[in-house]
Amino acid sequence: MSTRTFRITVRGAFDALTADQRTALLARAAEHDILHAAFTAEGTLTYDLAARPFFTFRYLDSGEAEEDILEAAERAEAAARGWLTERGYGWKNLTSNAEDLSQAALGKRRRQAAARGEG
Template identity: 35%
Template sequence: MGTQHTYRVIVRGTFDGLTEESRERLLAEAEEHGMSAMRFTEEGSLAYDRNLKHFSYRLVVVSEAADGDEMAGAIAEDRVEGALKELGHGFRDLRSKVTDMDTMKINYKR
């Protein structure tokens, strides 16, 4: 087993083909999934607005450093697909942005 890195991944997508039941549930929970609720967690944090057009998920992925950002993005997208399917929400056009927290440079003010 090689070195593992921690990645923060933002997966964005578009809701698609939502059923009436799915729309009602999303609208009922919209306040819980606003900007203030966004957190990077292993389970993922879903954020969207009442328009029910686009969404974002924030996740933490721990993966082999040798596999790089692409693998972390693929793992995150797979988790998001599973979570949305389990909830019964239709979606499309997933894309991810990955930040490797172990190689991120921090500029401290002196």
């Protein structure tokens, strides 16, 4: 059995931030800009608090079976809740979406390479 790679996106909204928390998040906003977004095992946080209160965490996980994606999504949500709680940030409407990359549609270049026997 081969290892499957999962990309999990956890979304939510900051809730009831204090003025100090908002200031701290705004001060570090450049570090959490969408241009730095990546799926990583540790998770990558992005937000644009100046525009809206929403945030996104991106996680990379793996498993052996298709069903492992559910546990991966649960781990990602727990990690996001942990990060927020550790810093005292309130949140609401936390949801996740997980994608099994082995089931993702191939792009044009990958289809052509597969047809040639290159991958």
